[in-house]
Amino acid sequence: MTEIGQNSAAVLAPSERGRRFGWARTTLARLGGVTLAVLVVGTYFAIRTNGQLLIGSNILTILRGLSTIAIMGFGLTVVIIAAEIDLSFAAVYGLSTNIVAVLWLTHGFPVYVAILVAFLAAIAVGLFNAFFTAVVKIPSFIATLGSSTLVFGLTLWVGQTQNLSYQYPPIGHTVSGSQASFFKNLGAANLPGNFPEQGIWTLSLLVIFAFVLARTLFGFRLKAIGGSRPAAEVVRLPVKRYIFIAFVVCACTACLAGLLDFSFVGTASPNDGQAYLFPVFAAVIIGGASLSGGKGSAFGTVMGALLLAVLANGFALIAAGPFASQLLLGTVTVGAVVIDRLTSRQRALT
């Protein structure tokens, strides 16, 4: 019990003080620390940049900026709710871009086949992680630390340490125009108002993940399994199956994020994705997920990603230099979680 001495009298009869400002507290608590942090940081940069932060085109830039992190964050959220850890998704991101680049551009397979192979590879990594975690019962931190390195090695081998671009295929190879435009339309289609297509992916996935996590039996049981593994074993929840699903989903979102970025940026290189490991974790944790499991939401994760994107964008606009953004990112990561703890204590009182 974390709440020492919570007595049942107080439980059954909430104090008057709690009731009077009940609605204000609940609203604040619902918004949570992240939303508050986004508002504070957003306001700060909006003032510092004389409103540049809030003009339409910049907001679209921010939306694109948060997409990659949010998409991978959804998958990681699922794993973290189940009280596991996945350190391998960044490597899966790199593996997927390199598989597609090499199969399609170097070996001339149709892009559709290449994408399919990339997803199969991601699923294989997810199964690998889940097998060692749920069946062999190695802590997932260690299992995925290992698989992350394995996958990175595989990526270096597949990618032959070269950069590949589908707009400028390697000499001696050609790319079918229809396939190139299909792949470009995956993540960088021309949409009205220059709306970033990755933003649409993010919002659709947000709806799907939010629904699955908060409205389905899967979400319910996932939360239960993450909350107490022994209790889940006692009532025979399908713990193993859920851990398998969680790791496969996480790997697949990483694969998707990689392919969308490849489509948008145009080039794939063996180091792809490595830089995303920390920001994605930060987004998920800032978004209210608990590393001890049983807690987390898709909306929170998007807000976490939004916070990081606003920070990155704001610092770029005021040209503050890399040290400032790192310092603030650290502060915000800790600060958002602290605020969330305070508001959730408030929630406990209402």
Place this chain on the structure above:
Amino acid sequence: MRGLRKRYGDTIALNGLDLDARPGAILGVAGPNGAGKSTMVKILAGEVDRDDGEILVDGTPWSTEYGSNRVAVVHQEPQLFPNLTVAENVLAGYEETKWHWPKLGGSHRELFAELGIDRVRNRQLGELGLALQQRTEITRALARDARVMLFDEPNSALTPDESAEFFRLIRQLADSGRIVLLISHRLTELAANSDQVAVILDGRCVRLLEGADRTAENIAETLVRGLGTTPAGEAAAAAGDAYRGELGFELVDVTDQRHAFRSLDLGVSRGTVTALIGVEGSGAREIVRACGGLRRVRGRLRVNGRDVRSASLPRHVSYVAADRASSLFSNLSVGENLVIRMDHEISRGVLGLRPRTMRKIAERLRTDFDVVSAGIDVGIRSLSGGNQQKVAIAAAVGRKPDVLVLEEPTRGVDISSKAEIYEILRAFVADGGTVVLFCTEVPEVYEVADRLHVVSDGRLSPALEVAGFADMEALAKGVASLETHGAALREAS
């Protein structure tokens, strides 16, 4: 059940257990910890496989699948999800939806109302006290409409009123033709509420008591005879007399920062065991935790006549929690748990840990406190509940504190360990120590305490001398009248 056998490594948990439970009747099961009760529960619920023996339910062979679906267990320590709400906890595992987030059915709502947890059904379970958590688990079992219901110390955290209500409920369950097994260490309750009582010793059913034979005395006699020990006598009671008159521990004008009690004065004589008794929510538990330094309070705390600042309180006061999960380190061995509270005794400075001294001290404590274990290097979880509790108390006493503060020191502990724990506490006060206890059960107070205060609504009753009561019934009456008195005061104000 016929000839049930189960062995874990070298330990024989069940040695040919025979037991018959009739539909429509409550079968009580008594036995010291380690007798095989828990193993029997696990086998019936399909959690572990039996080595040998046969189980029939309604004339057909029992299967693991049947165990998981139609046998419900209400556990001693609730096996629930702290991060889910009360309502969600009742549903988890039996959602009855194909894919949708599960919803509470109307019949569930009735159950909630019946068990008095309807108002908290949307609260997170982890925020609630043990009593409400346990009621949630009972609701869980009832909601499943199971055929066989096993209650493993189900009401150990309930108040007397709640317990009475609970026993009415399980009687109803039995009347509806279910098979009900009630496992308990509270022999009076077993005798009063079950139709038959089976006494289990060393993995075998040694006696089945029915009808007029079914008395707490008979059960206790069977248990004690089997164990070859007698309950602790009152011989030790006067041993702490040399220190009477001195105050061992005082709270002066102490106010809880979370409003559980205010301006409280408590004086505990040195060389005595003083119990605070009160239902959940009365503030008794909170006051005892404040004595142990676990709650933030304003006011003065005095040990043996000297003021103690809250920062240095741990040097004088050792606190033992009610549940063993928070008083022991499950990842450490028995020996490590025994010395975990020490510092300069086992280490020179911060870096100079002395492993050999640690072992020596641990061995000594294990012998002194009669901890039954295969040496000090085995994991703490391999011990029975009673022995784990002895380790927790030994670790607290081993530091030689002035004051020992305990919450429900014998909850879920078998009768012989109980007697041993009482002896440890008596020996501690005989040496000039002071003990403050939080209790929920009158028999415990009667057996171990010199004095008691009844707590209601955050206020203490005047001290009662336990020796001033003729017998346990008189004491129980005294406590009950003070509790009602307190409730009446509360309503008047």
